[in-house]
Amino acid sequence: MAESTGTATxxxxxxxxxxxxxxxxxxxxxxxxxxxxxxxxxxxxxISQMAPSAxxxxxxxxxxxxxxxAPGQAIKAxxxxxxxxxxxxxxxxxxxxxxxxxxxxxxPQTLADRTxxxxxxxxxxxxxxxxxxxxxxxxxxxxxxxxxxxYFCPCHGSHxxxxxxxxxxxxxxxxxxxxxxxxxxxxxxxx
Amino acid sequence: MSFxxxxxxxxxxxVTKWLDERLPLPRLVYNAVGAGYPVPRxxxxxxxxxxxxxxxxxxxxxxxxxLAMHYASxxxxxxxxxxxxxxxxxxxxxxxYAHANGASFFFIVIYLHIFRGFFYSxxxxxxxxxxxxxxxxxxxxxATAFMGYVLPWGQMSFWGAKVITGLFGAIxxxxxxxxxxxxxxxxxxxxxxxxxxxxxxxxxxxxxxxVILHIWALHIPGSSNPTGVEVKQESDTVPFHPYxxxxxxxxLGVVLILFAIMMFFLPNxxxxxxxxxxxxxxxxxxxxxxxxxxxxxxxxxxxxxFDFMFIxxxxxxxxxxxxxxxxxxxxxxxxxNPVRSGNHRPLFRIFFWILMADMALLFYLGGAxxxxxxxxxxxxxxxxxxxxFLVILPIISKIEKPQQLPFSIxxxxxxxxxxxxxxxxxxxxx
Numbered sequence: 001m002a003e004s005t006g007t008a009t010x011x012x013x014x015x016x017x018x019x020x021x022x023x024x025x026x027x028x029x030x031x032x033x034x035x036x037x038x039x040x041x042x043x044x045x046x047i048s049q050m051a052p053s054a055x056x057x058x059x060x061x062x063x064x065x066x067x068x069x070a071p072g073q074a075i076k077a078x079x080x081x082x083x084x085x086x087x088x089x090x091x092x093x094x095x096x097x098x099x100x101x102x103x104x105x106x107x108p109q110t111l112a113d114r115t116x117x118x119x120x121x122x123x124x125x126x127x128x129x130x131x132x133x134x135x136x137x138x139x140x141x142x143x144x145x146x147x148x149x150x151y152f153c154p155c156h157g158s159h160x161x162x163x164x165x166x167x168x169x170x171x172x173x174x175x176x177x178x179x180x181x182x183x184x185x186x187x188x189x190x191x
Numbered sequence: 192m193s194f195x196x197x198x199x200x201x202x203x204x205x206v207t208k209w210l211d212e213r214l215p216l217p218r219l220v221y222n223a224v225g226a227g228y229p230v231p232r233x234x235x236x237x238x239x240x241x242x243x244x245x246x247x248x249x250x251x252x253x254x255x256x257x258l259a260m261h262y263a264s265x266x267x268x269x270x271x272x273x274x275x276x277x278x279x280x281x282x283x284x285x286x287x288y289a290h291a292n293g294a295s296f297f298f299i300v301i302y303l304h305i306f307r308g309f310f311y312s313x314x315x316x317x318x319x320x321x322x323x324x325x326x327x328x329x330x331x332x333x334a335t336a337f338m339g340y341v342l343p344w345g346q347m348s349f350w351g352a353k354v355i356t357g358l359f360g361a362i363x364x365x366x367x368x369x370x371x372x373x374x375x376x377x378x379x380x381x382x383x384x385x386x387x388x389x390x391x392x393x394x395x396x397x398x399x400x401x402v403i404l405h406i407w408a409l410h411i412p413g414s415s416n417p418t419g420v421e422v423k424q425e426s427d428t429v430p431f432h433p434y435x436x437x438x439x440x441x442x443l444g445v446v447l448i449l450f451a452i453m454m455f456f457l458p459n460x461x462x463x464x465x466x467x468x469x470x471x472x473x474x475x476x477x478x479x480x481x482x483x484x485x486x487x488x489x490x491x492x493x494x495x496x497f498d499f500m501f502i503x504x505x506x507x508x509x510x511x512x513x514x515x516x517x518x519x520x521x522x523x524x525x526x527x528n529p530v531r532s533g534n535h536r537p538l539f540r541i542f543f544w545i546l547m548a549d550m551a552l553l554f555y556l557g558g559a560x561x562x563x564x565x566x567x568x569x570x571x572x573x574x575x576x577x578x579x580f581l582v583i584l585p586i587i588s589k590i591e592k593p594q595q596l597p598f599s600i601x602x603x604x605x606x607x608x609x610x611x612x613x614x615x616x617x618x619x620x621x
Contacts, residue, residue: 050386056376076473080377083473127473131505133357134350134475155479156493156561170496170561172505 061191074139083127093162107173111163125164129153131171196425229428231416239442240304247297254290264388266381269344270469288458298484312531317412319523324405335394338387345466352379361506419531427600486557494569528588
């Protein structure tokens, strides 16, 4: 502690504790803390600026009307710049989805888990394959719906069933069901 | 730094003397790549690729700065701006084709430079730091190239960005927020394009900085050589200039002929036609693949189609892909055999060529459709890749009894080295 005996002696005489604590230690700690907290505070805006900006977030919820979708039909909408599939299931598709035992599923979920009460035939999912983010086929008429009659991802061959659940191929999870709610009998607000 | 017999820089004119006392820049160049840097006399053409990589870095920076003068990183105009460069800007087509093919050539020479390092074990003591810095440069190059490929905002740009940033989404807990943060949105868009442009401009200068450290670290032990025997005496070396400036100049001429053939006659051969379709978030190309130089690592990523040791397949693929490069960081400690050169290690040499075949297979598989038999082959090739580094290399470095090494570089070249054998100070030979 006594690298400079002169100041040390002066500090000691000034009476800053007996065990070698000097006034200068306080200044050092205060200065480094001040600079450290200042540096960390500067880091926050530098990191935060990379997060989605206000205009991107403003587009983060989408409203659409499911009333015009006939059973067996699906529409593609855009939600957060990504495709969104809204599909009204036919009676046969509903039966198919409910007939599967949960034990046979990679990502066990019932159709009821994936739809809203009272609207069990409206399936809203992201049109984004959970493997590597391709857009699966099957929402438009005439497209390949895969072996389970739902969606089929052409990139790496993932097959989804009528409830949008992964049944075969490399995708790890079911097609994501975004947060949404029915704001009237037919209109949904996604996000 | 350098050997005692290295020539000393002597400023001859008044101006250079004045400068040498104030900012000895010519002295620095003289000692780094001039007559002041003694280099083993037996370097073969595999030692050309460091200088060639430096050339392509400079070419990329020059053409890139020019392209940036005519480009705009706004998602609504980026695609049109690239066509504007191709059609309207004077010599714009030349700049863009030079930049696109320059990236491919940069990777070709870097891969040869790395494989040279594998064969001659250039990573061994005392050159570990050169190797580690080299791996850092390679990682920076991959990041730069990936972000550069997004800028034309074609279909492959968009879907490549989506798949690669999606890799971060596989990380447990923080993955999705991290991906959104990296992109500045929920899918690649304006925010992502702008930050990629900014970083694509910045990173080459970071690479140039690490290259300076790489060369600095190289000049402490001096260059390695094909025998793997360290320099012992002056007769083992020749000055870098004019001997290797001439040899590197010849190699550069050959590579530039090949580069000109690609740039002028086959400019899109290594690209993907899909990237001439503007980015469309609602339509996926039939086959999403990265640029050819990422194929081996993409093959490793896609090899994991099954959960492995409680880790989900997708995350495992991501871990394996990053590990396949990060494993190079511990290479100096995996191969501890004191003999460097593959020329004197018959067993090591066999496995080196098997590794090369394995990597060639991974190159092919990374560009193939993800279907059988390619998936199974990717799994086998990936398994062998890690087996080579983690098991085979440490074992052969222990059990192999290398061949008798030449006494010195001079003996390897001339067949005899009486001066050195008699342990006398060497006479001038250069």
